[in-house]
Amino acid sequence: MAWTDERIDDLKAMWEKGMTASQIAESLGGVSRNAVIGKAHRLGLKSRPSPVKAKDGKAKKKPAAKAKAAPKAKAAPKPRVAPAPAAPPAPPKAADPAAAKQPAPPSGPQYRSIGPGGFTRQSPADQQPLPPAPPRRLVPEKLDPEYEDKTGLLDLTERVCKWPMGHPGESDFHFCGEAVNPGFPYCVEHCGRAYQAQLPRKDRRPPPPLPFGGPRVR
């Protein structure tokens, strides 16, 4: 992402407004916190309460060219930004009383596998058919105070589980909010639901019929 005049103006305004580099980076989009800080300094915007002391005078030696040439020795420098999961999130299931009880102990073959984050994929035998979507409300109803402290849209960060609970627009809609399985958008439990093991093709059962013969059109 290039630093257009417009983005630079936004950066300046936000920086001077006291927003943190992270907030600015998120707001601008397409740049990291480091990029924002680096740019701010290049623009001469510096100086803000920094947690790091400005050690002066003595012994402020940088370890100099330390390791900069050398660290390439590290075979796998881990990228700071985790790649987005290839698989898009599976559609969340509604809170369904019937689904609360686990199915009887599996009598059929079990297909399980371990996901890349170490979670156990849900066996197809355990998979619940998606219940039909309830009627949707287009405008959120008034927020139920009971859910005010639940994880809402604005509470989502890279490290909380983004698995939706309930339905958007309803008063009890919120997100799981547990600590994520590192590198994934969901907690371990919900990774197991989002990334599911596949049956061998030949054994695959046809998908349940879609309600009223087709996807909804909005």
Added chain:
DNA sequence: CCCTGATTCGC
């Protein structure tokens, strides 16, 4: 751990 800003230096 999480956050923060500062700095360096390969590109």
Added chain:
DNA sequence: GCGAATCAGG
């Protein structure tokens, strides 16, 4: 010029 990597304090 850019920003990832790193540092260092809270």
